[in-house]
Amino acid sequence: MSLWSRIGNVFRGDKVNREIQEEFEAHMEEAIAAGRDPEEARRAFGSMMQQREKSHTIRVAAWFENFVQDTAYGVRSMLRSKALTAVALLSLALGIGANTAIFSLLDAVLLRSLPVKDPQRLMMLGGKEWDNGISDEYGKTTLYSYPFYRQFQKRNSVFSDTAAIFSMQNNVHGFIGNQIASVPMKVQLISGTYFPTLGVEPAMGRMLTDADDSSEGDHPVAVISDAWWKHAMGKDPAVLGRTLKLGDTIFTIVGVAPAEFFGTSVGEAPDIWVPLSMIQSVPPHFAGYTDNSYESLWIIGRMKPGVTQEQATANTDILFRQILLGETNRKPTQRELNNLNNTHMQLTSMATGISSLRRQFSEPLQLLMGIVALVLLIACTNIANLLLARATARARELAVRQALGARRARIIRQLLTESLILALTGGALGVVFAMAASRLLLRMVSTGPEITPLNLGLNTTVLLFTLGITVATALLFGTIPAFRATRMQLTETLKEGRGMVKGSTKNLLARTMVVLQVALSLVLVVGASLFLRSLINLTNVDTGFNRENVLWLAIDPSSVGYKEDDPRLKTMFQEIEARVSALPGVRAASFSDFVFHEGSWNDWITVPGMPINYDANVRHNVVGNGYFATMQIPLVAGRFIGPQDTANSQHVAVINEYMAKTLFPAGSPIGKSYHMGGSDNPLVQVIGIVKNVKYSDMDERPTFIDYVSYVQRPSGYLGDFTVRYTGDFHAAADAVQKTIHSVDRSLPISFVTTLDKQVALSMTNQRVVAQLSIFFGLLAVFLSCIGIYGLMSYIVSQRTNEIGIRMALGARQSNVRWLVLREIAVMVLIGIAIGVPATLAGGQLVAHMLFGLKDNDPLSIAVAVGVLLAVGLIAGYFPARRASRVDPMVALRYE
């Protein structure tokens, strides 16, 4: 029947029913007229209802009735074999749960659109690789100055709205109202057009507008996030008009953002939005409202209706050059002009926002998604095997039902319904599991002192994904057994009963699936082993400094009134260093601009007498005199920075070995001078060479680093304070904090940790991948174990009769055991034979994620092969032992 007439039947259903009724009435009339007893006739027609039901099948509505029946039947039959159902549900819940958990993270980090109006029309100036910070590089397409933004806004013809976002968050310690204790606040500076461009409406009050961004310093207003309103303002319904003190400036809260709005940077939800016009008022008091060389903004725009990305790119590209070249106060060098000519503007979709998290985790997440998909596949093959075994056990039942007239399609549907129930139940359990797991995952990937603000709650996308994979798994594991079970010779099956099972061809499919499981598990175990060894290699990397026994805390002088060029700042630093160093158990202490894994301040350098290498980025660190002693960075030649280096003496620098060898003329660089940046910067003299250290990451190659003294810098905040201590960490931490507050009681201390912990956090990415791939590798092996055990138990029970005969004929227990184990060994070996080439092929995909070993690492493969062989034989040992203990007499009588 065509689909069309089927659809028609839904509406004609009642008519069809009436016609059937009418036909029976006519039939009855004839029968009675022919002399048949009316009562008897009715009884003969007792099956009338049943008749109608059969005629029903031509109606689509009947599908639902059948489904309800099938469901009820399926639930009953699943409850009959509780162990099987439990194993299947557990495998499914783990498989689907793992997929859902990873997917919800993947969705939040990579896929989800910003909760703003029409996010697809939003574009960002610049390429895929975001930069943040403040740049003085001419002609960069990622970061822009505020004057550039205003020019671009006025002159472009492709964006209906444009907005600027300060590329860093200001982490301020501010005060709510007149409170005395400071509160950490994540402040995001934005242009007044930010909210109108995004189309975000306030939950309360008003959002910021361009009017709040019209003149510098005149608009102390703030919009706060819903989350912050809840936890910092206690959901105060009268929050509008309350004030916040950031630095010296009192800001008035004018609005609360809607709950779903977290800003435009995924995983970096700000607490407070403030117009860029207030940039100098918000600690640490950045500048640049009127300075076109202060390039620190991202620019986004909403494309006008009908404008394509190509048109927008072309227009932006032209304007980019025109605006930069029109700047009369900047005199670009010939090199910079050449660079500008070779630079091409790219626009990047802002639909999913900006995220450094994405750069860091996009690859590991995709890898993990692949891994969990394989785990689910293994779970599927397991369940398919269990169902296959059960379908064979139910062969008689199914044969009887077919003999009684059930159509094959109907039985297949029945079996598929059972699979679907199994999958849906497993899926529901999986979602519960995933909700817990995704919270755990989020904690695992959070590198900061607090958990990354990502919304991993269930949403439609995630639920649809779960439903999708659930149905897919049901089809995957249910289809083959269902078709297998119904493709049988009825009479044979009925006659054969529960007796001998013909040959082993029947188990070929099941065996193939076990082989597949072993192969997949091998891939996952090798992967786990590779990532674990890679992590160990990474952890054992020589950082160049001694990461043990270093306390690390951050202070925030900018929030409590210290200006960048305040002479009190350096005095305070020195005072704290002196007092902390004098504490018992403290070996050394020092302020610094950077310690490890914190971004960088980098520049090329000019060495007189050497050609300038613009690609040689030297990373600068501004340190106190005690820094090298605190970090225990060994001196190679010359001397460290010391008290003799004062603001008025020759400015000096300590450089690392790599820089000394590469960027200086032959011979010792000590005593030589260079400019940080171009030759218009003051000269610094090299006084010492130290060992190379890791600056950002454990797996980085040697990098150029120089160290200068904060005493000799004109200005600048230093946020990091490190202390080399002995003894108990907590005692040291307490003493250090008390000492800092004895110098300035108001100075906010934002986090207290150890260098060791921060080094470990820098490997979060690799650690998460290693931990999860180990977990999933073990899960895969465990599921394969169940698979092998299940199949062998089943085969043994099928062959009880044969085994009995063998034993009656004189086979010994060991022979029988070997008989079973041999089968397992063959399957595992075939699985390995398939798995090894698959692993080698797959390894190439992850080769670049490994550190200190190759993707075809023989040890990892050997370990995995060993694990699978051992596990396979253990899983098979129990069925083998059971087989060998068969009593021949019992076995022969066994039906």
Added chain:
Amino acid sequence: MAQYPPRTKTDSLQGSLDLLVLKILSRRPRLHGYAIMAAIADISDEILRAEEGSLYPALHRMEETGWIRAEWIKKESGRRARIYELTAAGKKQLGAEESRWAAISSAINRVLREA
């Protein structure tokens, strides 16, 4: 009270109901369900009996397959009756079923004779 028609214990028509229905409709087109049932009983001297529970599903199935087609007619009593007749496809199917039946029955006869 005599039972009418006498009921056979087993459904002796298993597998051959389609053949009988097609054959009867080929000889006597435009019969309603009851008439087909009566004809089977009648011609076979009450030995073969088609149950309503088998006949009507068979009729609907064959109609769906396209071997027969149905039509409503008005009877004298004023009731409507549904009558069936063979289609071209049904004629072809009848031929096939008949030769299959002939092959099987002659094979069985041979076995009975010669075994």
